Amino acid sequence: MTENVPTPAPLLSVKDLHTHFPVGGGLLTKLRGQQQIVHALDGVSVDIAPRQTLAIIGESGSGKSTMGRSILRLEEPTGGSVSFRGRDITSLSREELRRERQHMQMVFQNPYSSVNKRNRLVDIIAEPLRVHGVGDASSRRQRSVELLELVGLNRDFLHRYPHEVSGGQLQRVGIARALATNPEFLVADEPTASLDVSVRAQVMNLLTDLKSELGLTMMFISHDLAVVSYIADQIAVMYLGRIVEIGSKQQLESAPQHPYTKALFAAAPKPDPRLRKKESAPLGEVPNAITRPTGCFYSPRCPLAEAKCFTDYPRLETKAAGQQVACHLVAPSPLVGATQLPITPV
Amino acid sequence: MAITETKDGIPADNPADNPADNSAHRADEVGLLRRLTSRKLSAISLAGVGFFLLLALVGPFFAPFDPAALGDEPLTGPSAQNWMGTDSVGRDVFSRFLHGSRVSILVGFLAVLFALVVGSLLGMLAGMKSGKLRDSVIMRLMDVILSFPLLVLVPVITGILAQRQLSLGPVSITPEVLVAIAIGIVLVPVFARIARASVLAEMREDYVTAVRSFGGRGKDILFRNLLPNISAPLVVQAAFALAMAVSVEAAVSFLGLGVQPPGASWGTLLADARQYVTLGAWWLVVFPSIAIALFVLFFNLLGDQLRDELDPRAKSTTKKSKKSGASAKGEQK
Numbered sequence: 001m002t003e004n005v006p007t008p009a010p011l012l013s014v015k016d017l018h019t020h021f022p023v024g025g026g027l028l029t030k031l032r033g034q035q036q037i038v039h040a041l042d043g044v045s046v047d048i049a050p051r052q053t054l055a056i057i058g059e060s061g062s063g064k065s066t067m068g069r070s071i072l073r074l075e076e077p078t079g080g081s082v083s084f085r086g087r088d089i090t091s092l093s094r095e096e097l098r099r100e101r102q103h104m105q106m107v108f109q110n111p112y113s114s115v116n117k118r119n120r121l122v123d124i125i126a127e128p129l130r131v132h133g134v135g136d137a138s139s140r141r142q143r144s145v146e147l148l149e150l151v152g153l154n155r156d157f158l159h160r161y162p163h164e165v166s167g168g169q170l171q172r173v174g175i176a177r178a179l180a181t182n183p184e185f186l187v188a189d190e191p192t193a194s195l196d197v198s199v200r201a202q203v204m205n206l207l208t209d210l211k212s213e214l215g216l217t218m219m220f221i222s223h224d225l226a227v228v229s230y231i232a233d234q235i236a237v238m239y240l241g242r243i244v245e246i247g248s249k250q251q252l253e254s255a256p257q258h259p260y261t262k263a264l265f266a267a268a269p270k271p272d273p274r275l276r277k278k279e280s281a282p283l284g285e286v287p288n289a290i291t292r293p294t295g296c297f298y299s300p301r302c303p304l305a306e307a308k309c310f311t312d313y314p315r316l317e318t319k320a321a322g323q324q325v326a327c328h329l330v331a332p333s334p335l336v337g338a339t340q341l342p343i344t345p346v
Numbered sequence: 347m348a349i350t351e352t353k354d355g356i357p358a359d360n361p362a363d364n365p366a367d368n369s370a371h372r373a374d375e376v377g378l379l380r381r382l383t384s385r386k387l388s389a390i391s392l393a394g395v396g397f398f399l400l401l402a403l404v405g406p407f408f409a410p411f412d413p414a415a416l417g418d419e420p421l422t423g424p425s426a427q428n429w430m431g432t433d434s435v436g437r438d439v440f441s442r443f444l445h446g447s448r449v450s451i452l453v454g455f456l457a458v459l460f461a462l463v464v465g466s467l468l469g470m471l472a473g474m475k476s477g478k479l480r481d482s483v484i485m486r487l488m489d490v491i492l493s494f495p496l497l498v499l500v501p502v503i504t505g506i507l508a509q510r511q512l513s514l515g516p517v518s519i520t521p522e523v524l525v526a527i528a529i530g531i532v533l534v535p536v537f538a539r540i541a542r543a544s545v546l547a548e549m550r551e552d553y554v555t556a557v558r559s560f561g562g563r564g565k566d567i568l569f570r571n572l573l574p575n576i577s578a579p580l581v582v583q584a585a586f587a588l589a590m591a592v593s594v595e596a597a598v599s600f601l602g603l604g605v606q607p608p609g610a611s612w613g614t615l616l617a618d619a620r621q622y623v624t625l626g627a628w629w630l631v632v633f634p635s636i637a638i639a640l641f642v643l644f645f646n647l648l649g650d651q652l653r654d655e656l657d658p659r660a661k662s663t664t665k666k667s668k669k670s671g672a673s674a675k676g677e678q679k
Contacts (some may be wrong), residue, residue, distance in 0.1 A: 002410070071557055074555055074559055088574070098561045098563065101559065105559065108555070114552035114553050116574070131560065131561055131562045177556075
């Protein structure tokens with residue numbers, strides 16, 4: 001991602017990942033070749049270095065959840081590659097992938113729907129161990145107690161059912177389950193979005209603690225900028241299945257380049273009234289992911305759009321060290337000069 | 347450990363501190379039988395079902411005569427010696443009824459067991475791959491079975507199976523088991539459709555994705571996660587299917603295509619009685635008919651009650667539906 005700053009080899013490297021979904025239409029439209037396609041993920045490339053947390057932000061329908069799921073192959077990507085620990089995930093056989101899943105886990109948005117309501121918490125937490133044949137029943141139970149304590153719950157919870165605990169507690173259980181097999185990489189898909197604000201902070205604290213304690217590499221998907229700035233090292237902004245801007249947290253917070261990023265940060269509520277900016281919020285709705293705008297996808301909503309914006313999609317180009325922006329109107333940084341990385345083909 | 351401090355924050359969001367909440371689920375499980383017996387209608391149906399189970403299990407031990415032994419006095423009405431009279435060749439109808447009940451009920455249970463296992467499995471396999479080839483093949487096969495009238499398909503399957511001397515290892519399959527399997531095959535689509543529909547709904551839940559995400563295999567998803575969550579409608583259907591299986595067995599045996607003489611079942615008892623009803627031998631018809639009618643009634647009642655208790659989505663009474671509506675609203679939050 002960055003040639004200027006020396007970074008360790010990435011743990012996860014996503015190259016030109018595409019995930020398309022066919023929608024609607026019966027046999028007739030299929031035969032006519034008029035099948036419509038949602039480009040949920042349309043050529044995304046990103047690297048995550050070990051122990052780093054990349055936050056993916058964007059509006060609903062921007063493809064951020066699809067990205068997390070495609071990387072874990074919970075959705076089958078239609079193109080591109082995902083290299084994890086040096087292996088190409090997209091080419092693994094079913095059994096190889098199943099084994100590899102021990103090292104990459106997921107935390108879901110809604111804790112209640114992401115666990116089997118009929119299982120006790122001990123069975124929920126130990127299930128990843130069971131399916132991978134780790135240990136026997138008593139050692140798995142022992143591990144469940146450790147995991148419960150790791151996420152700040154005690155052994156009294158072992159034999160409770162999901163409906164007997166609160167949402168925040170159950171989300172801790174979801175995190176414990178994700179950590180059961182000692183994964184290096186965690187995808188957290190809006191893990192706090194369905195929680196009460198008071199509980200949200202606890203879960204975020206837990207995640208940041210675990211991140212440093214266990215040396216986790218994370219992809220953190222969220223639309224909550226406050227939450228993102230708390231945990232992220234890097235931030236990628238997605239819009240209609242593509243990354244429009246990516247950079248370190250400091251870069252994006254202090255100097256967002258893309259008009260969409262600026263609008264997003266401007267729209268986020270800030271506790272300090274003096275910080276309020278007179279920035280224009282995004283106009284209207286996210287365009288349809290089936291019939292996308294020509295040119296820059298953001299052009300219909302962009303207050304600064306020029307003629308070029310309506311005809312050509314801007315390439316994702318390096319504007320500053322480690323910061324890439326896909327916008328015609330952002331001049332390349334003189335520091336970087338002509339180093340333009342053609343990462344997202346148009 | 348750095349995070350132990352977060353433990354202190356927990357009691358703030360801890361509804362489970364309430365001990366009543368803690369035991370709620372266990373009470374649900376244990377309470378099913380209690381709740382069923384607390385309502386008059388379900389208590390009656392449970393008692394009826396229990397009576398028939400008892401009849402099948404121990405009934406034959408109380409038979410006063412050998413059910414196949416020919417007697418000297420044909421076609422005598424109910425008496426102190428022959429409680430249900432005697433038939434055309436002087437056999438004791440009561441003894442034949444007790445033995446026949448066991449056969450009829452056993453055939454019913456076997457048929458439903460077969461259909462429940464095979465149908466649920468096929469339906470779940472289809473539902474897991476909805477829209478794919480596997481789904482189409484399985485469900486079209488079910489449609490084929492459904493397209494035949496019951497009373498045609500059962501004798502045909504029995505006939506085909508009977509042609510081969512089937513045996514399971516050392517255990518040879520009796521004609522009664524053949525009839526049960528034939529009825530079971532006919533009932534498979536019912537369970538397959540219910541299982542598929544339930545699985546389709548469950549597959550949208552995150553917990554299925556979660557099992558995949560940590561490397562669960564198909565069997566982990568199927569047996570450990572989907573099956574416990576879709577069992578309620580299947581159990582309800584099993585009760586209805588039992589009533590159906592027993593009446594089908596009676597019908598097929600009555601036509602002479604099911605259980606073969608001299609073996610007795612409710613159907614063959616009726617078949618034997620057919621010629622003698624006009625001669626005034628009412629006792630040959632009345633007792634098996636009442637047994638079939640009551641069996642069907644009780645199991646249908648039980649199915650209704652089970653549905654009310656186990657399957658809140660299908661609740662019929664207004665009081666119940668209001669309650670489930672409120673809880674559905676709560677879940678959306």
